[in-house]
Amino acid sequence: MARAMNDSTQATLGTPSADLNSRAHTLGSDRGLAARLGIVLQTALENFVARVSRLPDAPVYASRDFAWTENLEAHWRLVRSELEQVLTQRDNLPAFHQILDEVRTISNDDQWKTYWLIGAGMDLAENQLRCPETMALLRRIPGVLTAFFSILAPGKKIPPHRGAYNGILRCHLGLIVPEPATRVAIRVGNRICHWREGETLIFDDSFNHEVWNGTDGWRVVLFIDFPRPLRQPWHALNRLFLGVARFLPLLRRANRRHRDWKRAFYRGSAPD
Numbered sequence: 001m002a003r004a005m006n007d008s009t010q011a012t013l014g015t016p017s018a019d020l021n022s023r024a025h026t027l028g029s030d031r032g033l034a035a036r037l038g039i040v041l042q043t044a045l046e047n048f049v050a051r052v053s054r055l056p057d058a059p060v061y062a063s064r065d066f067a068w069t070e071n072l073e074a075h076w077r078l079v080r081s082e083l084e085q086v087l088t089q090r091d092n093l094p095a096f097h098q099i100l101d102e103v104r105t106i107s108n109d110d111q112w113k114t115y116w117l118i119g120a121g122m123d124l125a126e127n128q129l130r131c132p133e134t135m136a137l138l139r140r141i142p143g144v145l146t147a148f149f150s151i152l153a154p155g156k157k158i159p160p161h162r163g164a165y166n167g168i169l170r171c172h173l174g175l176i177v178p179e180p181a182t183r184v185a186i187r188v189g190n191r192i193c194h195w196r197e198g199e200t201l202i203f204d205d206s207f208n209h210e211v212w213n214g215t216d217g218w219r220v221v222l223f224i225d226f227p228r229p230l231r232q233p234w235h236a237l238n239r240l241f242l243g244v245a246r247f248l249p250l251l252r253r254a255n256r257r258h259r260d261w262k263r264a265f266y267r268g269s270a271p272d
Helices: 008-012 033-051 068-075 075-087 103-107 125-129 132-138 234-247 249-264
Strands: 003-005 113-118 147-150 157-161 168-178 184-188 191-194 200-202 209-213 219-227
Touching: 003 249, 068 075, 068 168, 068 200, 075 147, 075 157, 075 168, 103 249, 113 125, 113 157, 157 249, 184 200, 219 234, 234 249
Parallel strands: none
Antiparallel strands: 003 191, 113 147, 147 219, 157 209, 168 200, 168 219, 184 191, 184 209
């Protein structure tokens, strides 16, 4: 498992004043009545999900709690090899916010690149064909929802924020971790974690979190979202709920944006 530790430098990294070990919303504090009501309903749903979870409610989990991580780690060099081919076109890869509009609240430059392999409602066949070993590993992850190479530029910081729903957990497989590794990290709740190449980090992104790369190198992980393990029948209901995500307007827009990018990319030119 990726190394996790408390770090006294946390106070200097722009962390929110709210309880760090929480699912606090730290973006867009001026909300109308409808937004505040939505947060109340979201909180009630997430409290229920936490109660029916098979694992304790925590910001960071041990990789050994997820049997499939052993296979992923054992074959990480296959993934790294396919990544290296992708990175020959790094400058032409889309920034995260160019695919998902919602990411613009935390990043709107070209310093957080992506190469998508799995996404709800997204046609990713061309990308998948170029990463067959990675796809074979991903298909062995139960219910995998999202997967892409997450490519973070030197000096890039992603401010404190939280994910939309705690019925999803996230895995990062470390692929390229620049030195000094202590200067590239993610804080999830009150835990600061440092990636290691070939090791997985599992966390709940609905906890307030932030990322920074204080090195001169690029950091790359295989970013994977999967359903949180719940007791039945709630696990099956959660999988059903997550399955309708492809119909959300934000993901339909993401599909259109990625389609436009790949048309330009696979013609051998950068997207507009």
